[in-house]
Amino acid sequence: MNASVQLMDGSVSTQDLAELMARCAGGAGDLAPPAREVLESLRNDEILLASDGSTPVGVCAMKYTDGERVATLSFIGVHPNRRRAGLGRRLLMEAEGVARENGFQALRTGSAVDSDNAAATGLLKQTGWKPVFGASLKMWRELKDLPDAKPPAGYRVRTYRPGDDTAFVRIKNAAFMSENAGGRAWTEADFEKEYLNSPYFYPERVLFAVFGDEPVGTTTAWTATNRGKDVGLIHWVAVVPEHRKKGLGWVLNVRALHKLKALGYGEAILNTSETLEPAVRLYRRLGFEVVLRRAVYEKPLEGVRKPSAISQN
């Protein structure tokens, strides 16, 4: 194959580009073809095409934001029949050169890349891209050999009672605000929507650690699908800052794991972020291991080569 890589010269219509991107997105990981809104937003992107003769077989899109030091790699894909022939690498290196020529100091992927997309992570790592700290993690554990756990003195664990909505929201907000994570603060309306109105809500699955009469920590033995299987899900683990480091996270989650096992699940998962380091340490101690990372990747452009095979019309 004698493919060339060049900046798009206007001869490819938006429709053709959309079809090319849909074809090039297929086959690796769960990457869905770009949705219409994404394609719309690519209109002002810098587009690089890899072509075999006059047939486009690969595409890469980059977004520049004025005043930013980092350009965004919005899309890269190679036609499934033309993979493993060096085209992805050539497109990426060309894109790096073009971004550098345009004054950018780094290039960053526009969305997070799943670790099970072996082709994308392989290509990025091979060309010097690094995951940016803050990956989201899926952790997994089989529900066997569960440890025991007793609450520390002065605390007990109980399940949800009507009226605990306020306590749940207070604990969740206090816990996640202190970590600068967990999205926006919840209100009781969120609890009603996400919990009380959910078909998976059962009071005995929502656990609270209580100090005196005051709920100070919570976790939920919820449910999810993982690789087509129904599994248990450890959901919204939160202990208010004043009651941390006493083993409440451990007790709550051990209890939740036992609950999931009693409900008949053979495996449990949870979703977290590597920024929540104490939580990740706790989950590892609880026997969870990371089975999927979703990370944004970045490459500093210092020293990258100038664009080479570019023909601009």
Ligand SMILES: CC(C)(COP(=O)(O)OP(=O)(O)OC[C@H]1O[C@@H](n2cnc3c(N)ncnc32)[C@H](O)[C@@H]1OP(=O)(O)O)[C@@H](O)C(=O)NCCC(=O)NCCS
């Ligand atoms: C990712 C993608 C663009 C790679 O394109 P490609 O033209 O096949 O890549 P290259 O041939 O240039 O490969 C360069 C390096 O990437 C890595 N790589 C590519 N495909 C790989 C795979 N299937 N498994 C593991 N590593 C792989 C290898 O290190 C390879 O070097 P090598 O061939 O010397 O071993 C292509 O697989 C694709 O279009 N995937 C679907 C879309 C997608 O996932 N885009 C990324 C979103 S961020």
